Amino acid sequence: MPHRYYTGEKVEMKIDGQVHELPVVVGTEGEKAIDIRTLRASTGYITLDSGYANTGSCISNITYLDGEKGILSYRGYDIADLAENCTFVEVAYLLDHGSLPTRDELSQFSQMLNDFAMIHEDMLRFFDGYPPKSPPMAILSSMVNSLCSFYPEMTDNPLENIDKMSARLLSKVRTIAAFSYKKSMGHPLVYPRHDLSYCANFLNMMFDSPVKPYEVNHKVVAALNKLLILHGDHEQNCSTSTVRMVGSARVNLYASVSAGISALWGPLHGGANEAVMEMLESIHQGGGNFRQFVERAKDPKDPFRLVGFGHRVYKTFDPRCRIIKQACDEVLDDLKVVDPLLDIAKELEEVALKDDYFIERSLYPNVDFYSGIIYRAIGIPTNMFTVMFALGRLPGWIAHWKEMWDDPAWRISRPRQIYVGPLSRPFVPMDQRGL
Ligand code: CMC
DSSP: OGGGGGEEEEEEEEEETTEEEEEEEEEOOOEEOOOOTTTTHHHHHOOOGGGGGGOOOOOSSSSEEEEETTTTETEEEEEEHHHOOOOOHHHHHHHHHHOOOOOOHHHHHHHHHHHHHOOOOHHHHHHHHTTTTTTTTHHHHHHHHHHHHHGGGGGGSSSTHHHHHHHHHHHHHHHHHHHHHHHTOOOOOOOTTTTTTTTHHHHHHHHHHHBBBBOOHHHHHHHHHHHHHSSHHHHHHHHHHHHHHHHHOOOHHHOOOOOOOHHHHTTTTHHHHHHHHHHHHHHHHHSOOHHHHHHHHHTTTTOOOOBBBBOOSSSSSOHHHHHHHHHHHHHHHHHTTTHHHHHHHHHHHHHHSSSSSHHHHHHOOTTTHHHHHHHHHHTTOOOGGHHHHHHHHHHHHHHHHHHTTTTTTOOOOOOOOOOOOOOOOOOGGGGGGGG
């Protein structure tokens, strides 16, 4: 545990008439936490915090997020500066190495991404085993877990091999994602090319075909870089916490990331980007009556939620959403795409932001609200949206897994609970249990 974050400040907690002192931890941006590690041993009490909304699970130096002010930075760099000036590969390097790469470091890293771009040919047969219309997230999660069988040598000394292992994962997940799309279409696979950048390579593997060669469009490449950067990391969200939790049992990186992919799949998390498009599409099909959806979202008896709205941490605009909304206008303009769903989304946002229900609960559009419209404009099919999120979040998962593995304060993640089941009772043999 880095002692410099313990300032000597303490809080007092009175339990059963006795005062207990607990140390305070202060982060570099001034966030404060009460270190309760001695609480149970000294008082017999545990804390209860379903959904962990008030619980810090670690000390981390990767990403800073202020949900009240709408600030997000990776390794100290504001997300807007990174999205404006960097490629995704630079940001992946930043997240996983802690600093922006020099020209030489970037070229070595890009070389590694090229070297690892192929997947073992035997893995291609796995794709044939999935039934048609299999969810791409299920395929992605299983394929990433399988990487451990094909590249086991890296799992013995993970920190010694972490640079290779992360480059391998970043590169192969991109290939697996594109191949899963091609398989779902029944089209021949397109192999990675060394002459293309990370994002151009992905787009080429997705859209090149023997009958219609893909022409790399630099505006599309730039839009994809921006989207992936904005998804790069988001501190202790559900999938990242999953990666850390699974990894805390000393599970290898591939299996931990595979678990993170499964967590991301959920419609309350990364799956929301697909759900937003389905919602906007059904508003469009129904003649554009979005007010009815707003009313349903407000009805406590209706489980429906306005997808792409609300966030556990942001109580103001999600800074990623602001950038994506602006990028949405630019990309559609550049590509001369007219998408009626963009107008519906903007109207829906305007109405929701003026509505007392959303104002009182501080519900604003989140990262998933506009991202699907850009993906759609650049040709990515809806069922691949969450896969795109996974591709973007991968460097964040890797950075957190590495930080967790290397943390001197590491312990296996093992929360407690308050048991409210039956009290101890005598065992009833089968013949005495009635009919
Ligand atoms: N539509 C309508 N009401 C909502 C919404 C919404 N999208 N989100 C929250 N609320 C209400 C909720 O019903 C509750 O009302 P009340 O206090 O009357 O019971 C209040 O706002 C607080 O909600 P909560 O469920 O306690 O908030 P949470 O922090 O547990 O959940 C969330 C956060 C993101 C799961 C939730 O806002 C939600 O379901 N949003 C829609 C799904 C979505 O867009 N997910 C993507 C999140 S951003 C990207 C990512 O994390 O992957």
